[in-house]
Amino acid sequence: xxxxxxxxxxxxxxxxxxxxxxxxxxxxxNAMYWYKQSAKKPLELMFVYNFKEQTENNSxxxxxxxxxxxxxHLFLHLHTLQPEDSALxxxxxxxxxxxxxxxxxxxxxxxxxxxx
Amino acid sequence: xxxxxxxxxxxxVPEGENLVLNCSFTDSAIYNLQWFRQDPGKGLTSLLLIxxxxxxxxxxxxxxxxxxxxxxxxxxxxxxxxxxxxxYLCAVFNAGNMLTFGGGTRLMVKP
Numbered sequence: 522x523x524x525x526x527x528x529x530x531x532x533x534x535x536x537x538x539x540x541x542x543x544x545x546x547x548x549x550x551n552a553m554y555w556y557k558q559s560a561k562k563p564l565e566l567m568f569v570y571n572f573k574e575q576t577e578n579n580s581x582x583x584x585x586x587x588x589x590x591x592x593x594h595l596f597l598h599l600h601t602l603q604p605e606d607s608a609l610x611x612x613x614x615x616x617x618x619x620x621x622x623x624x625x626x627x628x629x630x631x632x633x634x635x636x637x
Numbered sequence: 638x639x640x641x642x643x644x645x646x647x648x649x650v651p652e653g654e655n656l657v658l659n660c661s662f663t664d665s666a667i668y669n670l671q672w673f674r675q676d677p678g679k680g681l682t683s684l685l686l687i688x689x690x691x692x693x694x695x696x697x698x699x700x701x702x703x704x705x706x707x708x709x710x711x712x713x714x715x716x717x718x719x720x721x722x723x724x725y726l727c728a729v730f731n732a733g734n735m736l737t738f739g740g741g742t743r744l745m746v747k748p
Binding site: 523525527561562563564565566577609611613623625626627628629630631633 | 668673679682683726735737738
């Protein structure tokens with residue numbers, strides 16, 4: 522247990538559905554991250570939130586919409602996804618990093634998403 | 638743009654062997670490098686974190702080295718065990734909270 526939980530663990534959705542992924546951290550961190558892990562591709566950073574402010578959007582399509590209501594919770598809202606969006610979506614948290622300071626990220630178990 | 642490459646992509650060894658996993662990165666201006674372990678369908682577990690000023694870190698049977706100038710890191714696993722079977726990921730941190738991952742090495746240790 523890393524102190525980062527994700528729900529649901531598995532999700533199957535059609536291309537016209539709307540769903541949300543949830544991440545919660547119990548570590549007192551103030552930065553949270555969404556990553557995408559596709560088959561045969563390196564882990565890709567999607568979004569970064571520092572102190573509830575989005576500081577990074579790594580050219581992610583608008584069908585993915587993040588929300589960070591507080592420093593302990595992070596959501597990823599999904600709508601009109603494509604089959605190629607099927608992947609493992611990982612959430613991580615850390616103490617907020619500065620431009621030159623890296624604080625170790627702790628990862629959740631991920632949500633395995635299948636888009637039909 | 639930082640690119641991280643891990644070789645080999647997959648490795649199968651008998652139990653007890655010592656082995657080396659390789660990681661290379663194109664932009665040597667990193668602040669640190671981290672090795673993770675990922676079990677199938679699971680999240681990432683941090684193994685070792687090497688700051689850019691350090692040359693190596695050790696934890697139990699694991700030893701990671703960093704040669705920042707040549708853009709390389711190695712993860713050495715001594716006396717491998719079946720429980721070591723997993724995917725090992727290397728990631729480097731550049732300025733701006735960007736953690737760039739390699740594609741991973743899938744390790745199988747056979748009893």
